[in-house]
Amino acid sequence: MPHDRSTASADWLELVREKVQSLRFGVVQIVVHDSKVTQIERTEKTRLQSVKNDLES
Secondary structure, eight states, rough: OOOOOHHHHHHHHHHHHHHHHOOOEEHHHHHHHEEEEEEEEEEOOOOOOHHHHHOOO
């Protein structure tokens, strides 16, 4: 079943929303080709508090 334009738009918007909500530190990138979202990339960073505190001591 083909998606219409509004359904496709809602699909990628919901996917971006999910990626952002599950991310504490990082980046969500949206890749566009010919005015269409083709890829969503999520990069998560892990912050280590104990390492920072050890360096300050």
